[in-house]
Amino acid sequence: AAPCDLYKNGGTPCVAAHGTTRALYDAYTGPLYQVKRGSDGTTTDITPLSAGGVANAAAQDSFCKGTTCLISIIYDQSGRANHLYQAPKGAFSGPDVNGQDNLASAIGAPVTLNGKKAYGVFVSPGTGYRNDEVSGTATGNQPEGMYAVLDGTHYNDACCFDYGNAEVSNTDTGNGHMEAVYYGNNTVWGSGSGSGPWLMADLENGLFSGQGTKQNPADPSIYNRFFTGMVKGEPNQWALRGGNAASGSLSTYYSGARPTVGGYNPMSLEGAIILGIGGDNSNGAQGTFYEGVMTSGYPSDSVEASVQANIVAAKYATTSLNTAPLTVGNKVSIKVTTPGYDTRYLAHSGATVNTQVVTSSSATALKQQSSWTVRTGLGNSDCYSFESVDTPGSFIRHYNFQLQLNSNDNTKAFKEDATFCSQTGLVTGNTIRSWSYPAKFIRHYNNVGYIASNGGVHDFDSATGFNNDVSFVVGTSFA
Ligand code: AHR
Ligand code: AHR
Ligand code: AHR
Numbered sequence: 147a148a149p150c151d152l153y154k155n156g157g158t159p160c161v162a163a164h165g166t167t168r169a170l171y172d173a174y175t176g177p178l179y180q181v182k183r184g185s186d187g188t189t190t191d192i193t194p195l196s197a198g199g200v201a202n203a204a205a206q207d208s209f210c211k212g213t214t215c216l217i218s219i220i221y222d223q224s225g226r227a228n229h230l231y232q233a234p235k236g237a238f239s240g241p242d243v244n245g246q247d248n249l250a251s252a253i254g255a256p257v258t259l260n261g262k263k264a265y266g267v268f269v270s271p272g273t274g275y276r277n278d279e280v281s282g283t284a285t286g287n288q289p290e291g292m293y294a295v296l297d298g299t300h301y302n303d304a305c306c307f308d309y310g311n312a313e314v315s316n317t318d319t320g321n322g323h324m325e326a327v328y329y330g331n332n333t334v335w336g337s338g339s340g341s342g343p344w345l346m347a348d349l350e351n352g353l354f355s356g357q358g359t360k361q362n363p364a365d366p367s368i369y370n371r372f373f374t375g376m377v378k379g380e381p382n383q384w385a386l387r388g389g390n391a392a393s394g395s396l397s398t399y400y401s402g403a404r405p406t407v408g409g410y411n412p413m414s415l416e417g418a419i420i421l422g423i424g425g426d427n428s429n430g431a432q433g434t435f436y437e438g439v440m441t442s443g444y445p446s447d448s449v450e451a452s453v454q455a456n457i458v459a460a461k462y463a464t465t466s467l468n469t470a471p472l473t474v475g476n477k478v479s480i481k482v483t484t485p486g487y488d489t490r491y492l493a494h495s496g497a498t499v500n501t502q503v504v505t506s507s508s509a510t511a512l513k514q515q516s517s518w519t520v521r522t523g524l525g526n527s528d529c530y531s532f533e534s535v536d537t538p539g540s541f542i543r544h545y546n547f548q549l550q551l552n553s554n555d556n557t558k559a560f561k562e563d564a565t566f567c568s569q570t571g572l573v574t575g576n577t578i579r580s581w582s583y584p585a586k587f588i589r590h591y592n593n594v595g596y597i598a599s600n601g602g603v604h605d606f607d608s609a610t611g612f613n614n615d616v617s618f619v620v621g622t623s624f625a
Contacts, residue, residue, distance in 0.1 A: 148172045148198055149293075149439055149453045150224065156449035158291060158441040161282035162419055163223040164230060165201075165437030167257065167264035168460060170223050172198040177221045181206055181252045184600035184609065185213035191221075195262070203263040206252055212572055213613070214600040215252035216585060217267055220421070224439075226281045228419055233274035236316030236427025240272055242603060247274030247422070247429050253569070254584030255297065255434045260461045266297070266436040267421070269307060270583045273432075274423035278314045283419065283440055284325070287412035289380035291445035294327045295391045295457055297434035298373035301330040301343040302558075304430030308348045309438050310377065312425040314418045321409025323416055324350035324425045325384075327375045329368075329433050338365030338399070345375040345388045345399065349410055350425055355386070356400040358407065365399040372436075372462040374454055379404075380444040382411050387447075389454055392462055396454050398447075432582065436462065467528045467567040470576050472520045477535060477623035479504070479516055482590055483574055484614040491516040492542075492588070492595060492618065494534060499542055499549035499595035504624055511536070513624035518542070524554065525565035529581045532566070535625055542566075542595075544580060547604065549588065549595030571617035578618065587616040 150160035150171045163170040166179045177191035178201050190209045195202050206215065222228040235245025242248050254268025267275075284290035294309040301307065310326025313319050331342030336355035338344040344365050346353040356362025365386065372391035378384065385401035404411035419440065423429045437457075445453075472478070480492035482501050490501035493516035504516045514536035523529035524541065532542040540553045543564035554560060565581035566588065578588040579597075586597035591606035598616070601609035 147456065149456055152449055152452045152456065153439065153441050153445060156446055158443035158445040158449065160224045160439045161226055161442045162228040162280070162440040164220045164421070164439070165223070166217065166220060166267055167436045168200045168259055169194040169198045170437060170439060174198060174223050176223065178223070179217055179221060180219035181209065181215045182218040182249070183210055183213045183215045184612070189218055200259045200262040201264040203265055206265065210252060214585065216249035217252050218249055220267065220275060228277055228280045228283065230275035230277055230419060230421050233276035233420070233423055233427060234316060237318060238427045238429060240274060240427065240429050247427065248272045248585065251585035255436070256465050256467065257436065258463045258465050263465060266434050268300070268434050268584050269422035269432055270585070271302070271304065271430050271432050274427065274429050275421040276316070276418065276423070278316065278418045280417050280419055282442060283311055283417040284415045284442065285417045286415055287381050288415065289444035290325065291376070291378035291441040291443070292327060292439060293374055293376040293450070293453065294438035295436040295462065296329050296373045296375060298343070298368045298370040300432060300434045302432045303331045303333065305332060305334070305428040306330070306348055306353065306424035307422060307431035307433035308424060309421050309435060310348070310419070310440065311415050312418045312420040314416045316427050318350060318426040319416070320414065321351050321407065322349060322413040324348050325377060325379050325413065325415055326420060327377050327438070328353050329373070329375055330431055335359040337361045338367060339363045340367035342367050344368065345386060347377045347384065347386055348424065349405065352405070354405060357402055358405055362400060371464065374457055376450055378444050379413065387450060391457050393458055396450060467526070467581070469569040470571070472530050472568050472620060474520050474522050474530070476520050478518050478520055478620050479623050480518065481619040481621060483617045483619060484590070484611060487590070490590070490593065492590070494551040497550050497552060499551055501590045501593045501595070506624070508624065510625060517623035517625040523565040523581060524560070525562035526581050529565050529567040531564045535623065544597045547586065547597050549597070572613040573617040575617050575619040577616045588618070589615045591615060
């Protein structure tokens, strides 16, 4: 049986069920998520291929062909209409208009389930979903459970990549006003063994790995590509449980009393639902969400074991992030295709990445400035990094969404900023997107290089000319 059938049979029914990858009830045939495309702003709902089945990724691919798509709604499959929408401004503002958070790219997290392609929700910093007007989720000190299937390799140390119960006001209203799955390597509050990332519970004003806001050595660093994280709570009791979502069973990292610090016993839950952000709309974190639910009542360990078995049976597996692969080791030129600019190539002048007119009779220095060696992605080995031919050890990276040529400092942030995936060009050739911000593509704008979203808040995000400006022909290098 599917997760929500199992929870229902166990007497702790789902009150929210979110999965862009599959149906979470055996009988569910309704919408899983909505995508919105850049070309005309229209939306479509993606449904399962069959009752209880995997999402119809082909429907998304055809709707989004030749343009960009964002995940605009993640539907609640429980029948309670607890859908997740673009998160509004909270104590912290998001990067989109009116302080809203960004919507996730629809193509940032491709996977297969039992061999069928589906897409998860790739949360870049600044991305978040929320519903403040919910029905049936736990409030006050009521019991609840929740799980999320995540990408264990996609995380950071910012606050807070969460899924679960939070404030209805989008602000921090005090200890015990949240209960959510957290995933990442933030060490401001709790931590686990090793250097992370860890599963923790965000109970507000604290990420808890165990009883107090301190290190719990029984909370392990996670190395699984697919990870099941579970949090559950009831009066003066809560538990943190996790395991490899692709095989095996769950382990209990903590099960015991509520924190003794004031405010967590009893809890003061408010029942809003968040994804990718903290309760106060802290939005610096990153992570990937494939599916998750929240229940009414404290689920038993045995029901959770059967849910984990169902997740394993769904056979989550990786698939290529590239629809138009490049060849690692090749030296390439990256030619602009925008009419009127198509004698230009992606090049650098010092640290600035720009486009310059290059021909076979250009000076050697310019030929070298516009030549790039394709390397295995520093931040994700499925994608690519572009090393400068004239400055070995320096790579194209984005910083404040502008491209720069910087030497590799070996930090996680640099490597991720320098990693790009290659897809079929929106107009022609290749479109090269940021791995860490998959809604943003390499674009030239006023002949300078950026990662740009289609119609976003920056001038360089202008929808005018976007498709041409992000379509490049990757060819033989000049030098
Ligand atoms: O509890 C950690 C975080 O602290 C919460 O998510 C946020 O609301 C507050 O900043
Ligand atoms: O380019 C966007 C972000 O700006 C990068 O990820 C970060 O390094 C910088 O703050
Ligand atoms: O980068 C050159 C041009 O600058 C782009 O084609 C256009 O979008 C912008 O005005």
